[in-house]
Amino acid sequence: xxxxxxxxxxxxxxxxxxxxxxxxxxxxxxxxxxxxxxxxxxxxxxxxxxxxxxxxxxxxxxxxxxxxxxxxxxxxxxxxxxxxxxxxxxxxxxxxxxxxxxxxxxxxxxxxxxxxxxxxxxxxxxxxxxxxxxxxxxxxxxxxxxxxxxxxxxxxxxxxxxxxxxxxxxxxxxxxxxxxxxxxxxxxxxxxxxxxxxxxxxxxxxxxxxxxxxxxxxxxxxxxxxxxxxxxxxxxxxxxxxxxxxxxxxxxxxxxxxxxxxxxxxxxxxxxxxxxxxxxxxxxxxxxxxxxxxxxxxxxxxxxxxxxxxxxxxxxxxxxxxxxxxxxxxxxxxxxxxxxxxxxxxxxxxxxxxxxxxxxxxxxxxxxxxxxxxxxxxxxxxxxxxxxxx
Amino acid sequence: xxxxxxxxxxxxxxxxxxxxxxxxxxxxxxxxxxxxxxxxxxxxxxxxxxxxxxxxxxxxxxxxxxxxxxxxxxxxxxxxxxxxxxxxxxxxxxxxxxxxxxxxxxxxxxxxxxxxxxxxxxxxxxxxxxxxxxxxxxxxxxxxxxxxxxxxxxxxxxxxxxxxxxxxxxxxxxxxxxxxxxxxxxxxxxxxxxxxxxxxxxxxxxxxxxxxxxxxxxxxxxxxxxxxxxxxxxxxxxxxxxxxxxxxx
Numbered sequence: 001x002x003x004x005x006x007x008x009x010x011x012x013x014x015x016x017x018x019x020x021x022x023x024x025x026x027x028x029x030x031x032x033x034x035x036x037x038x039x040x041x042x043x044x045x046x047x048x049x050x051x052x053x054x055x056x057x058x059x060x061x062x063x064x065x066x067x068x069x070x071x072x073x074x075x076x077x078x079x080x081x082x083x084x085x086x087x088x089x090x091x092x093x094x095x096x097x098x099x100x101x102x103x104x105x106x107x108x109x110x111x112x113x114x115x116x117x118x119x120x121x122x123x124x125x126x127x128x129x130x131x132x133x134x135x136x137x138x139x140x141x142x143x144x145x146x147x148x149x150x151x152x153x154x155x156x157x158x159x160x161x162x163x164x165x166x167x168x169x170x171x172x173x174x175x176x177x178x179x180x181x182x183x184x185x186x187x188x189x190x191x192x193x194x195x196x197x198x199x200x201x202x203x204x205x206x207x208x209x210x211x212x213x214x215x216x217x218x219x220x221x222x223x224x225x226x227x228x229x230x231x232x233x234x235x236x237x238x239x240x241x242x243x244x245x246x247x248x249x250x251x252x253x254x255x256x257x258x259x260x261x262x263x264x265x266x267x268x269x270x271x272x273x274x275x276x277x278x279x280x281x282x283x284x285x286x287x288x289x290x291x292x293x294x295x296x297x298x299x300x301x302x303x304x305x306x307x308x309x310x311x312x313x314x315x316x317x318x319x320x321x322x323x324x325x326x327x328x329x330x331x332x333x334x335x336x337x338x339x340x341x342x343x344x345x346x347x348x349x350x351x352x353x354x355x356x357x358x359x360x361x362x363x364x365x366x367x368x369x370x371x372x373x374x375x376x377x378x379x380x381x382x383x384x385x386x387x388x389x390x
Numbered sequence: 391x392x393x394x395x396x397x398x399x400x401x402x403x404x405x406x407x408x409x410x411x412x413x414x415x416x417x418x419x420x421x422x423x424x425x426x427x428x429x430x431x432x433x434x435x436x437x438x439x440x441x442x443x444x445x446x447x448x449x450x451x452x453x454x455x456x457x458x459x460x461x462x463x464x465x466x467x468x469x470x471x472x473x474x475x476x477x478x479x480x481x482x483x484x485x486x487x488x489x490x491x492x493x494x495x496x497x498x499x500x501x502x503x504x505x506x507x508x509x510x511x512x513x514x515x516x517x518x519x520x521x522x523x524x525x526x527x528x529x530x531x532x533x534x535x536x537x538x539x540x541x542x543x544x545x546x547x548x549x550x551x552x553x554x555x556x557x558x559x560x561x562x563x564x565x566x567x568x569x570x571x572x573x574x575x576x577x578x579x580x581x582x583x584x585x586x587x588x589x590x591x592x593x594x595x596x597x598x599x600x601x602x603x604x605x606x607x608x609x610x611x612x613x614x615x616x617x618x619x620x621x622x623x624x625x626x627x628x629x630x631x632x633x634x635x636x637x638x639x
Contacts, residue, residue: 006490017519018476037503077429169589212472216535219438219468220491221460389472 003222007230010387011204015234028195029242032188033249036181040257043126043181057131059101060091066103067115073142077332079135092120138374181352185250186345187316189243190338193280194287196242197235201291202308204231206301214387224381228292232374235288243280247273250349254291268349279286279344280360282366289373296380318342334361337369391416391565391574392543397446399432399598404434408598410446414576416542419569421589422578425626430578431471434547437576438468450543451635455510464492467541469549473532477521481512481531484520485538492539499538506534509564511557525552533561544568546577550584562588586618596626 004273016022040362058080065072071081084091088100102118104111117139122128148158205228208214217227254267298304301347315338334340339360380386392414399407407429414420414580415497424430425540433442436446439459448455455462482503489499490562507516520531529552535542547556550558565575565588573619579585585592592609594602602625606618615621 003491004489010487013483016477104529107427136471208474209472211476212470212477213474215435215440216468216470216532217464217487219463219470219621221463221493222487222491223460266534279443378403387440 002223003226004230004233005224007227011200011231011234012237013239015203016202018199018203020148021116021203021347025196025199025238025242026245029139029188029192029246030249032185032192032246033253034186036184036250037257039181039251040253042153045291056189058082058096058097059099059131059135060088061101061103062086062088063103066105066109067117070103070115070139070142071144073145074135074138077138077141079138088120091216092122092128095122095125098122098125098128099135101135128307145316171288177292182349183346185349186342187318188250189246189276189280189345190283190318190342191312191316192242192246194290194315195281196286197237197239198291200238201231201288202295202304204234205295206294206298206304207388209221210301210389212389218387225378228378228381232285232288234293236284237289239287240277240281243284247277266351268351272348273352275354276345276348279341279362280350282363282370283338283341286366286370286373288378289370292378293373293375296377296386315339315342331358334358335365337362337366340365392420392436392453392545392576393445393449394433394488395449396615397433397436397448397510398444399429399436399441400444401438403517404571406598407443410595410598410600412593412600412603414574416574417569417572417588419565419575419577419588421585421594423580423582423585423592423596423622424578428595430595431547432598433595434468434470434545434578438466438545441464455548462567464539465541465543467536467539468543469533469536469542469546469585472548473528475520475523475531478519480519481523481534482518486536488535489538494539502538502540503534503587506538508566509530509560510534511560516536526554526557527611529553530557542572544571544576546575549577550579582619582622592618594622594625601625 018110056078059074060082061071062084064081075081084100088102090098091097092100099122100120102120103109104116109118110161119132119135119139121132123132147161151158208217218224251267251270251273290311292313294307295304298307318339333343340358344354344359344362396413397407397410398405410429410433412420415439422430423431427580431580432441437450437455438441439448439455439462442456450465451464453461453465479487485503485506486499490504494502503516507513510533512527512530512534521526523531529549533546533549536546546565550561553561562584566575569575569590577585577588586606589606591605593600602612602621604612609618609621610616611620613624615624
């Protein structure tokens with residue numbers, strides 16, 4: 001045990017002095033909060049500009065003279081009408097306008113029957129979706145008011161045309177774009193878990209071998225297991241440091257973004273984020289064990305870096321898939337390391353209820369897998385030639 | 391005392407050490423010499439337990455190195471051919487790290503480090519990080535690391551390689567002092583004059599076998615040659631079926 005601590009202390013002191021690697025390892029995790037923060041701000045900004053807030057909304061209109069009552073109605077509700085004299089398709093398709101309205105020209109205006117209103121939108125752009133939602137709502141409102149006027153003139157009750165009275169109540173903790181953006185947090189955390197301490201694992205194993213310092217180290221009265229445990233301990237601590245930086249980054253971001261406009265009713269509390277870190281603890285050891293295993297089967301630092309660069313993508317991809325196709329947390333899924341944690345972290349950041357049984361299954365399954373990986377890694381390190389430079 | 395009996399080691403089909411036996415005694419400097427590829431480094435690694443032999447026994451002060459490698463390592467101080475320093479640690483931290491791994495307490499380490507610094511003249515760079523050290527400075531740190539726990543048996547691979555004249559002389563003086571204290575010293579060197587001047591007993595390795603083993607006088611007597619270099623060339627050129635002089639003769 002004393003030897004493990006001695007090796008651990010040495011690795012910590014050694015790698016804390018590697019300022020360049022530390023800087024990269026600590027800045028890299030902040031990319032997640034920064035990226036998501038920008039997305040929150042962008043989406044939030046779009047929601048505020050286009051949402052039902054009474055904020056100005058410019059709508060290019062072709063032939064506004066074709067439906068003067070409608071144009072007046074739109075202007076009364078805060079819409080700025082921009083007269084257009086050409087086909088607005090290229091304008092909307094190119095993203096220079098979120099949408100456009102084509103009203104009937106002078107020749108078709110005033111014909112009996114419904115007024116043809118052609119709305120051009122571009123659903124590939126978020127501002128177009130939001131603006132279209134508002135314009136369609138205004139068009140429906142105009143239609144309802146006009147219909148009510150006609151029914152009243154005919155002496156009929158206003159509700160005669162209604163079959164359903166629809167009321168929608170949102171009981172989720174988050175809604176709209178907030179849900180999608182929050183679900184993107186776990187893949188970032190998983191990525192950090194597999195990259196945060198990788199420089200320490202590589203430098204203290206393959207780096208040590210390439211420098212020729214592994215051999216003199218093993219000439220001391222220490223076992224290989226003690227040496228590797230000390231090195232892994234340092235790697236796990238560096239991983240958790242990077243994770244801590246990222247979790248704090250997410251906390252600051254979520255408390256700074258315009259959450260109401262996104263449907264984020266309350267950002268996850270510090271306690272919830274602490275739980276996220278706790279859920280990640282077994283994964284930090286699993287990541288270090290995987291890195292150790294790869295360091296044992298690769299011949300050089302360069303080769304190991306190639307494999308370890310790809311490694312985080314595997315569990316990270318699972319998280320990305322979950323962001324797009326949500327899966328309910330089932331005990332069987334909890335037993336899949338990284339997948340179970342991705343589900344759990346998603347629930348935690350979305351302020352949903354989490355199951356302690358699910359947490360326990362996740363931890364036990366991950367620690368078991370970690371144990372097996374460590375066993376294999378240690379076995380591979382028992383090959384005597386592994387100590388010497390290639 | 392380091393005692394090697396019938397040691398053999400192969401890597402695949404390549405037999406690197408074959409049935410090697412010799413004794414490095416306490417209070418003596420034993421020189422292990424051989425051409426490149428003769429098996430000196432493998433022999434060193436077998437003795438200090440980082441390699442496991444296919445056959446044979448290594449005893450360090452009577453401790454079987456294979457069955458109790460940690461006890462054997464406690465009795466050994468080794469300067470390997472690759473010095474292997476940590477660029478971000480200072481020279482002092484290198485010595486302290488290895489001292490700690492040998493179970494020394496903080497005060498004991500401070501005392502031993504001061505001793506090593508004085509003996510190896512490391513005052514100028516003891517608190518500098520190892521990145522950018524000259525070969526001589528690297529060698530001193532590695533040597534200090536091997537000596538910090540005051541081992542009874544000391545194994546040195548090319549101990550004066552890369553050192554200037556003054557430092558080489560300091561190392562030679564140190565080795566003589568350690569011998570006078572009754573320590574067992576096993577060293578390799580390519581410098582015949584150095585081996586001739588320092589070693590009480592010389593072992594010549596060729597193709598993984600011990601082909602000569604004896605004091606300088608015994609080797610001269612057995613070969614009829616005066617110059618150690620000539621003796622060495624003869625021994626390594628001609629495959630001898632049996633050692634000209636067995637250990638202990």
